[in-house]
Amino acid sequence: xxxxxxxxxxxxxxxxxxxxxxxxxxxxxxxxxxxxxxxxxxxxxxxxxxxxxxxxxxxxxxxxxxxxxxxxxxxxxxxxxxxxxxxxxxxxxxxxxxxxxxxxxxxxxxxxxxxxxxxxxxxxxxxxxxxxxxxxxxxxxxxxxxxxxxxxxxxxxxxxxxxxxxxxxxxxxxxxxxxxxxxxxxxxxxxxxxxxxxxxxxxxxxxxxxxxxxxxxxxxxxxxxxxxxxxxxxxxxxxxxxxxxxxxxxxxxxxxxxxxxxxxxxxxxxxxxxxxxxxxxxxxxxxxxxxxxxxxxxxxxxxxxxxxxxxxxxxxxxxxxxxxxxxxxxxxxxxxxxxxxxxxxxxxxxxxxxxxxxxxxxxxxxxxxxxxxxxxxxxxxxxxxxxxxxxxxxxxxxxxxxxxxxxxxxxxxxxxxxxxxxxxxxxxxxxxxxxxxxxxxxxxxxxxxxxxxxxxxxxxxxxxxxxxxxxxxxxxxxxxxxxxxxxxxxxxxxxxxxxxxxx
Numbered sequence: 001x002x003x004x005x006x007x008x009x010x011x012x013x014x015x016x017x018x019x020x021x022x023x024x025x026x027x028x029x030x031x032x033x034x035x036x037x038x039x040x041x042x043x044x045x046x047x048x049x050x051x052x053x054x055x056x057x058x059x060x061x062x063x064x065x066x067x068x069x070x071x072x073x074x075x076x077x078x079x080x081x082x083x084x085x086x087x088x089x090x091x092x093x094x095x096x097x098x099x100x101x102x103x104x105x106x107x108x109x110x111x112x113x114x115x116x117x118x119x120x121x122x123x124x125x126x127x128x129x130x131x132x133x134x135x136x137x138x139x140x141x142x143x144x145x146x147x148x149x150x151x152x153x154x155x156x157x158x159x160x161x162x163x164x165x166x167x168x169x170x171x172x173x174x175x176x177x178x179x180x181x182x183x184x185x186x187x188x189x190x191x192x193x194x195x196x197x198x199x200x201x202x203x204x205x206x207x208x209x210x211x212x213x214x215x216x217x218x219x220x221x222x223x224x225x226x227x228x229x230x231x232x233x234x235x236x237x238x239x240x241x242x243x244x245x246x247x248x249x250x251x252x253x254x255x256x257x258x259x260x261x262x263x264x265x266x267x268x269x270x271x272x273x274x275x276x277x278x279x280x281x282x283x284x285x286x287x288x289x290x291x292x293x294x295x296x297x298x299x300x301x302x303x304x305x306x307x308x309x310x311x312x313x314x315x316x317x318x319x320x321x322x323x324x325x326x327x328x329x330x331x332x333x334x335x336x337x338x339x340x341x342x343x344x345x346x347x348x349x350x351x352x353x354x355x356x357x358x359x360x361x362x363x364x365x366x367x368x369x370x371x372x373x374x375x376x377x378x379x380x381x382x383x384x385x386x387x388x389x390x391x392x393x394x395x396x397x398x399x400x401x402x403x404x405x406x407x408x409x410x411x412x413x414x415x416x417x418x419x420x421x422x423x424x425x426x427x428x429x430x431x432x433x434x435x436x437x438x439x440x441x442x443x444x445x446x447x448x449x450x451x452x453x454x455x456x457x458x459x460x461x462x463x464x465x466x467x468x469x470x471x472x473x474x475x476x477x478x479x480x481x482x483x484x485x486x487x488x489x490x491x492x493x494x495x496x497x498x499x500x501x502x503x
Contacts, residue, residue, distance in 0.1 A: 005030045005065060005194050006051075006082075006163060012059035013046050020046040022218040024060075028163060033185060033195045035205045035227060038215035039239050039433035041403050044198055047215070048165050051196075052084040053077035083156030087168040087431065088344075089148050093141030098122035100140050101155045125154045128191070129184050144295075146177035153184065157193075164188065165196040170204060171430055173459075182208050200433050201460075202232050214238040240435045248466035249445035251485075252285075257469060260284045262320075263453040264422055266305065269314035274300040275477035278314070282422065282453040287444065289456045289468030289485065291493050297477040298457045299341055302424045305455070306338040307331040318422065332361060334422075337415030339408065341426040341457075347411045348399050355381035355395035357410055361418040384413040388443060405429075405436025412443065422453045429463065441467055461490045473497075 004027040013021040021043045028034045038044050049055040050062075053074040062069055064080050071077045077084075091100050098118045122136035131150050140151055149169055156164050166185075170178045185195055185208060197208060205212060209227030213220060214235060222238050264282040269275065275297030282288050292298045303309045305316060310326030317323065324330040340346040348357050355374075358381040359366060366377040381395045388409045392401070399410055408428060415423055425444065429437045444467060448454055458464050464471055465485050473481040473488075473496045480496050481488070 003066065004028060004063075007063040008047075008051075008060065009063075010060040011047065011050065011057050011062075013050065013055060014058055020218055021050075021057075023220070024215065024218065025220045025223055026213055027224065028194050028196060029211075030162070030194055031189045031192045032210040033189060033197050033208055033227075035197045035199070035209035035212045036215070037198075037202075037205070037212060037235060037239060039403075039435050041217075042215040042239070042433075043218040044215055045167075046218075048084060048167060048196070048198070051077065051082055051165060053082075078159050078161075081160055081162035082165070083159055083161035083163070084165040085149070085152045085156060085167065085169065087171055089152050091140050091148055091151060094139065096137050096139055097126075097134065097143075097151050097154075098136035100151055101125060101136070101158050103155065121158070122154065125157045126150070128157060128187070129153055130187055131184075144177075146173055146180060149173070149181060150184065153188070161193065163194045163196065165198070167198045168200070168431060169197070170199060170201060178204070200429075200431065200437075202235060202434065205235070206232075216240075236434055239433070249442050251445075251469060252449075257283050257286045260286065263318065264305070264455075265317040265320075266301075267315050267317070269301070269304060269311045269316070271297075271300060271304065271309060271312050273477075274309075275304075275474075278477075278479060280472055280479070280482070282455060284421075284451045284453055285448050286470065287448050287454040287456055287468045289458070289464035289471045290474060291458075291461055291464045291471055292474030293497055295476075296474040296497075298474055299426050301474075302338060302426050302455060302457055303340075305331070306336060306424055308338075332418065335420055336422045336424065337361065337418060337420035338424040339411045339415070339426065339428060341430065343407055343411055348407060350400040351398055353396050354385065354390070354399050354402070354410055357399045358384055358395065358413045358417055361414050380417060381413070384417045385410065387416070388413055389439070403433075403436065404431040405433065405440060408432060408436075408440060409443070412447075416447075420452065422455070423447060424455045424457075426457045427459065428456065429458070429460075461493050465490065465493070 006028040008024060008026040011021050011024040024043060024047055036044055046055060050057055053071040053076050056072065062071060069080060101122045102118050119136050123132060126132055126134050126136065129150055140148060169181060173181060188195060205227055212225040212227050212230060214222040216239060260283040262281055263284050267279050269278040278301055290298045290301065300309060304311050307326055307328040307330060315322060318334040323334055355378045359377050366373050378395055385395060390406050390409045399407060402410060429440055432440065444454060456464060456468055468485045471483055471485050471488055472479050473493055475497055
C-alpha cells in the first residue's frame, strides 16, 4: 500500500459556542483524487482552512510524508507543498496571468520585477497543465472561468505543490469546461500530485475520484471509500443520516396550467452579443426552465427581465401591462424578484442581519420618517423565514453564518415578503448540499402551486428537466427548442447545445 502523503488524525476545532470538528480523520495518497464530501455545515470548510494554515487545530495530529507537522500559517502550508484553490478564486483581474501566478513570490531584483523571467516561468508551468498556448502576458480579467481555474492551478504548481485542494472547482463551469478540468486534474495526478476534490455534484465523484471521505456534523463517518464502487445512495445516506430520494416534486398533470392567466410575456428581446429575438411566456403557477451552456445568454435574459439590463429591441409585459425596460424598480413594483447566480456578492449583505436581508425589498413598509421599526421588521422576516424552515431561525444573526441552502432561502424569503408574483432563479442550488437541494426543489414547486410564476436557469440539465414544466433550450443567444419537460431528455438537450437546431 502506498504511504500516505498526508494524514490527519482526531482533528478537533472549536469556535465560540460551536464544535466545528469533533474527531476528523483523513489520509491522502500521492497521485490520487480524494473526494471530500458532506452537507453544508459538516466541517469541510473548517478542515481545508486547517490544511491551508488559515486555522490551527485544537487537538489532533497532522503528518506530512510520515513526519508530524504544525500548519501555523498559510505560508507554512505552502512551503510544505499544500495549495488551496477556493471556489471564489483569489485572482487579480487587472494583473497578467504571469503576475497572478507569481503573486506573493514575485521575481525581482533591486525592487524591479524581472518580467521576462516571470513570463518564461509562467509558460513552463502552463505547459505542464496542457495550456502552453495561453499567453502569460494576457490580463486575467479577460479570461473565462475555466481558464481562471487553470491560472489558479498554475499558481499552485509555481509553489511546487504536492497536494492541491480544490473547493467546488466545477461550480462555475459549463459541461465542456468540466471535461477540460478533469483532463487537467488527470495530468496533475500522473505527475504524482494529489488532489483533494470538494463538490456537491455527486455525479462527478465516480468519474473523477479515486477514494471518498464523508463528513457529517464535524466527524468522519466514512473514510477512504472506493469512489467507483460506492453507490451514490450510500454516499447520500452517509452525508445526511437518512435516505434522500433524488425524485423531484410531482408536477401538475399535463395541461393543468393551460388555462392559467398569462403572467409574463417577453417579445423579441435582443441585446447585441448576448441574445437575439427571445420570445416566451410564463403562466401563473408555471415553472419555465432555460437550459443552455455558459455564454448562451440565459443569465442575461433573466437580468433583462428584471431591469438590470436594457434590451436593445423587444418588450416585456407583466399581466398585460408594458414593463418599463431597464428599471429594476419597475420590475419589483410589478411583482418580480431575482435570486441571482452569485447570491453572496449580488443578493446578500453578508454582515447585516438575516432580518435586514429579508426585508430589503419591502423596507418601506417598516419605516416612517426615515426610521425603521425593527420590531415589525424582525416579526415580518421571522414569519417569512419560518415558512421556509430556514435555520438558524434567529433572524438577528448575520446572514453570513447561514449555509448555502439557507442563504438561498433567505433570498427567496425576501421576495415572498415583497409579495412576489414572478420569481427569477439563476442557479438556485449552486453550492448547496444534496439534502438542502431537495428542500429547495420542494419550495420552488410549492411556490408554483400557490400561483407564483418561476423562470429557472441552471447549468445542471437534470435539474431543469426535473423541476420545470416547460423548457426553452438556448444556444448562442437564441431559443432553438421549446418543449414540455416530459417530452425532452438530457441527450436531446446536449445534442441541441452542440447542433443548434431542433431536429
